[in-house]
Amino acid sequence: MYLTDALARLRSILTIGLIPVALALSACGPAEEPAPPAQPPAAPPAAAAPTSVVLYEGARLILGNDSAAIENGAFAVDDGQFIAVGAAGAVSVPDNAARVDLNGMTVMPAIVDAHVHMRTTRDELIEDLTARARYGISAAISMGSDTEGTPLELRDEVIPGAARFLSAGTGITRPEPGRRVVHWIDTPEQAREAVRTEAARNVDLVKVWVDDRDGQFDKLTPELYGAVIDEAHRNNIRVAAHLFTLEDGKGLLNAGVDVFAHGVRDQDIDDEFVELVAANPNVVLIPNLPERGVATDLSWLEGSMPAAQYAALQEGNVEQAELHEAFGIQARNLARLSEAGMTVAHGTDGNTPWGPHIEMEDMVAAGMSPADVIVSATGNSAAVLGLDDLGTLEAGKSADFIVLEANPLENIANTRRIASVYLRGEEVNR
Numbered sequence: 001m002y003l004t005d006a007l008a009r010l011r012s013i014l015t016i017g018l019i020p021v022a023l024a025l026s027a028c029g030p031a032e033e034p035a036p037p038a039q040p041p042a043a044p045p046a047a048a049a050p051t052s053v054v055l056y057e058g059a060r061l062i063l064g065n066d067s068a069a070i071e072n073g074a075f076a077v078d079d080g081q082f083i084a085v086g087a088a089g090a091v092s093v094p095d096n097a098a099r100v101d102l103n104g105m106t107v108m109p110a111i112v113d114a115h116v117h118m119r120t121t122r123d124e125l126i127e128d129l130t131a132r133a134r135y136g137i138s139a140a141i142s143m144g145s146d147t148e149g150t151p152l153e154l155r156d157e158v159i160p161g162a163a164r165f166l167s168a169g170t171g172i173t174r175p176e177p178g179r180r181v182v183h184w185i186d187t188p189e190q191a192r193e194a195v196r197t198e199a200a201r202n203v204d205l206v207k208v209w210v211d212d213r214d215g216q217f218d219k220l221t222p223e224l225y226g227a228v229i230d231e232a233h234r235n236n237i238r239v240a241a242h243l244f245t246l247e248d249g250k251g252l253l254n255a256g257v258d259v260f261a262h263g264v265r266d267q268d269i270d271d272e273f274v275e276l277v278a279a280n281p282n283v284v285l286i287p288n289l290p291e292r293g294v295a296t297d298l299s300w301l302e303g304s305m306p307a308a309q310y311a312a313l314q315e316g317n318v319e320q321a322e323l324h325e326a327f328g329i330q331a332r333n334l335a336r337l338s339e340a341g342m343t344v345a346h347g348t349d350g351n352t353p354w355g356p357h358i359e360m361e362d363m364v365a366a367g368m369s370p371a372d373v374i375v376s377a378t379g380n381s382a383a384v385l386g387l388d389d390l391g392t393l394e395a396g397k398s399a400d401f402i403v404l405e406a407n408p409l410e411n412i413a414n415t416r417r418i419a420s421v422y423l424r425g426e427e428v429n430r
């Protein structure tokens with residue numbers, strides 16, 4: 001019945017559409033004499049067609065890739081996407097496009113957090129994703145803590161005002177009684193079975209933990225993580241590894257790991273490791289630095305959380321000399337690998353929605369430039385997660401961006417001076 005109705009409607013539309021054509025044809029009879037050229041009627045100025053295009057102009061644009069910032073930039077957004085990005089004056093839009101003056105501001109792509117552990121019920125997960133959006137994070141991946149029952153289908157939903165969700169499903173380790181129960185494996189067969197279970201859930205990455213937790217447990221052997229990596233690759237899924245020691249770092253590189261979810265933590269890396277990295281140029285490092293052990297400016301968080309939570313944060317925001325050594329090892333390792341050209345992405349671990357702003361400061365403290373750190377937290381992190389439409393200010397990408405009151409290329413802590421956040425072209429209610 002609906003089909004019949006639809007056909008009838010279609011037929012009537014076609015008929016109406018054809019009438020003027022038929023009249024026009026019948027007017028073209030055999031030529032008598034050439035008609036004088038028709039004078040265009042003195043029409044009133046044409047009302048421009050309505051447009052949903054918005055032009056943002058005047059800001060410094062940090063693009064999220066290796067290109068230099070555009071000092072006086074403009075970009076146009078339509079239907080949730082960037083449709084043009086360039087110098088002010090060089091981006092053409094319909095005359096009646098809405099205009100937003102961003103003079104004096106800096107715009108950078110929204111951040112992608114490539115290593116977190118969010119909560120796992122639907123409502124809590126949406127809260128965690130919404131909290132992230134307020135701090136300018138457009139996507140985050142839970143790295144191995146999404147056990148059975150976690151609503152992985154949220155990955156396919158667009159949640160207004162929330163970051164996108166990705167998941168490495170349930171990660172794989174040796175039995176670790178007392179710790180989070182994930183896939184506990186002891187044989188290569190179990191390793192492959194665990195990977196196949198995760199592949200059936202269509203996870204975005206497979207996560208392995210290679211760590212004896214200070215001698216408490218047996219850790220995955222090269223044979224076991226080798227089986228995980230091989231089986232994951234057979235299923236076209238990449239593997240992200242938690243690791244601690246330089247030796248395991250080398251073993252994982254030799255076994256074909258794709259992503260380091262942490263850096264080497266037990267000692268400074270050596271030439272052999274750097275050479276192995278060079279021989280495996282597609283491997284990405286998420287440095288995930290430990291706490292630096294210095295007080296930092298958290299005043300920007302005031303008002304964005306309950307007062308008691310803010311007070312507790314400030315209480316812990318003090319010099320902690322005992323953390324300096326561990327930070328120093330990982331900072332030197334990051335600086336050396338970044339210098340050597342390894343692709344560096346960005347992750348924070350745990351469930352701290354604003355964590356990326358602290359991590360970016362730590363990465364600069366480790367020796368990376370603010371420009372490189374911003375690329376790692378935006379373009380590189382989107383790329384490592386396969387988010388082709390995030391991470392850079394570029395025509396065709398999702399209009400996910402942060403408007404800042406100050407320039408983070410001069411001081412990375414300026415990423416905290418957020419004036420507004422936009423996801424999919426819509427301003428996030430902060």
Ligand SMILES: [Zn+2]
Pocket residue numbers: 115116117143349350
């Ligand atoms: Zn983690």
